[in-house]
Amino acid sequence: MTDQPALVYVVDDDEAMRRSLCWLLRSVGLECREYASADAFTAAFEDTRPGCLLLDIRMPGQSGLDLLDSLSKGGAILPVLILTGHGDVPMAVRALKAGAMDFLEKPCNDQVLLDRVQEAVSEHARRLAEREVRSEARQRLDNLTARERQVAELVSRGLSNKAIARDLEISLKTVEVHRHNAMVKLKVEGAAELARLWVEAEEGA
Amino acid sequence: MTDQPALVYVVDDDEAMRRSLCWLLRSVGLECREYASADAFTAAFEDTRPGCLLLDIRMPGQSGLDLLDSLSKGGAILPVLILTGHGDVPMAVRALKAGAMDFLEKPCNDQVLLDRVQEAVSEHARRLAEREVRSEARQRLDNLTARERQVAELVSRGLSNKAIARDLEISLKTVEVHRHNAMVKLKVEGAAELARLWVEAEEGA
């Protein structure tokens, strides 16, 4: 997670609008890329670098709301700021419930926009860090064999080796082996750390 | 947490509207109480029984948005459905960002409204259960003495008694005592359960 500079994506079919937005963003030192359609953006973006998306709704081809849906369905965590000229209440409600971070109407005050962008970028950095922790945990969990995972889970729930042996109907010695192997693979020491790792990995799963 | 029936609060200064809403809600078996102002509602509601709030924005006295803010500031977890006749985009955005679960415009389709209410009630039940777990955990934690809490935290982080003794510069025997007392007070057995309890209590703190 090398702390890369923020990148703002601007998706709008109106070229003048894109230019103007990017000019504004670059004037405060934000890197910025333009896309004329949802598809062009989808093909290009990577959800690993802190940033956010400034998105228009009314566009030829895939609409902004559709893009918003497909982003969240695809597990993306990039914050989206809707910026539209012809918004109505149902549209705003749908966008925000679909996970948009904000819904701004053109024309929009420059400073307000920049503030929202900064908020969104911070939020994305936060989410990226969180996702990193969980995916790290889950990746280590994936390296366990079925039996090891089974034993590790029971350990994380506070059962003793003896109780686990009874539960799984295997010998105490076998449990010790699985437990030890799991601990090594997960790089944890002791039941407490294992329990924490387990909670981290399973929350929001 | 005796599983009480749902209770829907309706806050609107227009009496005809309140009546009509309550008639609709009662027709599907939902209990329902009416309030003509934000203040009347604030004085009466209790955030322990599953339900939701149907809230108008434009009212004499405290506005619906103000009520929404003061609810979330007060730590309430009651889901709020905004139902207003004169909504605009900025108002909807503000309401949703302030935590409203939905923003509906009058007149509103009956079935849509009832669906949203049911969703909101389920959501509240879910939140109540979560809050219950956390407050139980925190309450038990509050019964620990300072030293016990200190020791328990280090145990939950995976440190051995010996390591804790070094950290706190006290004897191993003392650590054992504090650890044991903490375990008894927290009603947990083993480091794993303690770690889980700790995570439960501290998350979202």
Added chain:
DNA sequence: GGAAATTTTAGGGAAAACCCTTAGTGTGGT
């Protein structure tokens, strides 16, 4: 000042966890 609670330390024994090696069995792939 005295009672109650907290913090501190200790001895000693039973239970559990931890660490090492060795090894038989079964399964899947080359």
Added chain:
DNA sequence: ACCACACTAAGGGTTTTCCCTAAAATTTCC
């Protein structure tokens, strides 16, 4: 058939935790 891997099991020793009793020093509160 052979190899790699997972699962199983055991012996034996060290360390840590768990559980009991006992008690002194300290702090807090009335």
